[in-house]
Amino acid sequence: MKFVDEAYIDISAGDGGNGCVSFRHEKYKEFGGPNGGDGGRGGHVFAVADPNLNTLVDFRYSRRYEAKRGEHGMGSDMFGAAGSDITLKMPVGTIISDAETGEVLYELLTPGEVITIAKGGDGGFGNLRFKSAINRAPRQKTPGWPGEKKNLKLELKVLADxxxxxxxxxxxxxxxxxxxxxxxxxxxxxxxxxxxxxxxxxxxxxxxxxxxxxxxxxxxxxxxxxxxxxxxxxxxxxxxxxxxxxxxxxxxxxxxxxxxxxxxxxxxxxxxxxxxxxxxxxxxxxxxxxxxxxxxxxxxxxxxxxxxxxxxxxxxxxxxxxxxxxxxxxxxxxxxxxxxxxxxxxxxxxxxxxxxxxxxxxx
Missing domain, CATH: 3.40.50.300 (P-loop containing nucleotide triphosphate hydrolases)
Structure with a gap:
């Protein structure tokens, strides 16, 4: 296998799900109150130092990585599920830096080390969050926050004595x-x-x-x-x-x-x-x-x-x-x-x- 010690990747954490506006509707309960749930958080992107890898060749041919977005909130007090995280396996000794500025962001120096390289967005609030003594029928909700998006440069420096x-x-x-x-x-x-x-x-x-x-x-x-x-x-x-x-x-x-x-x-x-x-x-x-x-x-x-x-x-x-x-x-x-x-x-x-x-x- 050809030795590859440099690669560029684009990663995108998942966006948060939107909050929900919903009201409780049951027979004989005319004013059931708000029950719209929050949206789920977006999936994170992790990097793990895998001692079984010695090249970055996998990232040479697959450059785009996207985590799942969180589900939207629903009625009946149901919160959206969090988006699925993704984990990228990298060789020990990998340096992760910003592809545009060249700033070094992370270094994987220990086998099994796990770092979060992109955080998923938080979920939005449903109208259940806005209920109060003076606002018993809120119709407010908030959208989910966007997940982090980064263009990264991966550089491998072998660890040898x-x-x-x-x-x-x-x-x-x-x-x-x-x-x-x-x-x-x-x-x-x-x-x-x-x-x-x-x-x-x-x-x-x-x-x-x-x-x-x-x-x-x-x-x-x-x-x-x-x-x-x-x-x-x-x-x-x-x-x-x-x-x-x-x-x-x-x-x-x-x-x-x-x-x-x-x-x-x-x-x-x-x-x-x-x-x-x-x-x-x-x-x-x-x-x-x-x-x-x-x-x-x-x-x-x-x-x-x-x-x-x-x-x-x-x-x-x-x-x-x-x-x-x-x-x-x-x-x-x-x-x-x-x-x-x-x-x-x-x-x-x-x-x-x-x-x-x-x-x-x-x-």
Whole structure:
């Protein structure tokens, strides 16, 4: 199924039913009094976060959603029934915003979370409501209130702990297939990955994290070149970025350092906050580098790239170096989770569970 992470929909809650003007008519009761009931409320439109969904494709082909209106009031003190509600199932991580102003209205971040995105109109009053000591035969009624109508933009940002970024054919899909349950398409040509893939990495019993494989970036992606710019938004919610670099490109004229710098530049152009996220360097495809040349090539790359952060040397194909990387990622994610759960008024330096500094790990 094609990955769809953006859609536009029109929703309309139900209008309220009208109130009724009616009087009681019974034999031997000439003045039975008013008995017109109120109209029923219109149906609401709800959105629920469904963990079993991972795309917005259903909303691409069905854009109009209308709840039922409330029934009108009737005589004999009968109130109109409420209109039927409708519930729209959306993936966890969906952002709902106003299509015209761009204002973010809601975010579905928790599985099973239910929000009201459009309220049905209240029902109108029947003449029974207007009876009083001085107005014993009221003929007033009110119409039902209209339901809310909205034009909405749905945008999906996947919820992952770790995001992979890098040039096409850097080995991101091979890595996520090697360490998780994800099975992305892998081939020997660029842009094999056409949509984000999520994989759950099991470290131990009840110990896991989620990694997202994002389509490869190229220079100029922030201006619309290639495919990766469409999915950079999915990296904004991650706790850690793994910059995967092909250390042994097939084309001898390709410089891995220049490619890595281009990726960093695109991140900075797209979003400064994304650029400032914790980022580790993962040098991949070491199985294609002779063992005696590896230390020199790694050292040369790090020196020319001017990298001072954590460096991991792996081969996703043979899983060499993957195990230390996985455990280091889990420790980092776990520390970040504790840090995020620390009360705001507590200084993390004295909370006792501040995240440990990122390790400097080699193969």
């Amino acid at each position: 770790v995001g992979l970024l890098g040039m096409p054919n850097a080995g991101k899909s091979t890595f996520i297939a090697a360490v998780s349950n994800a099975r992305p398409k892998i081939a020997d040509y660029p842009f094999t990955t056409l949509h984000p893939n999520l994989g759950v990495v099991r470290v131990g019993p009840e110990q896991s994290f989620v990694v997202a494989d994002i389509p490869g970036l190229i220079e100029g992606a922030s201006e619309g070149a290639g495919l990766g710019h469409q999915f950079l938004r999915h990296l904004q919610r991650t706790r850690l970025l793994l910059h995967v670099v092909d250390l042994a490109p097939f084309d001898e004229g390709v410089d891995p350092v220049a490619q890595a710098k281009a990726i960093v530049g695109e991140l900075k152009k797209y979003d400064q906050q994304l650029y400032d996220k914790p980022r580790w360097l993962v040098l991949n495809k070491l199985d294609m580098v002779p063992a005696e040349e590896r230390p020199a090539r790694v050292q040369d790359f790090v020196k020319r790239f001017k990298w001072k952060g954590p460096v991991f040397e792996i081969s996703a194909l043979t899983r060499e170096g993957c195990e230390p990387l996985i455990h280091a990622i889990f420790r980092h994610v776990q520390a970040q989770q504790k840090f995020e759960n620390t009360p705001a008024e507590v200084d993390p330096r004295f909370a006792g569970d501040a995240p440990a500094p990122a390790p400097q790990v080699g193969s």
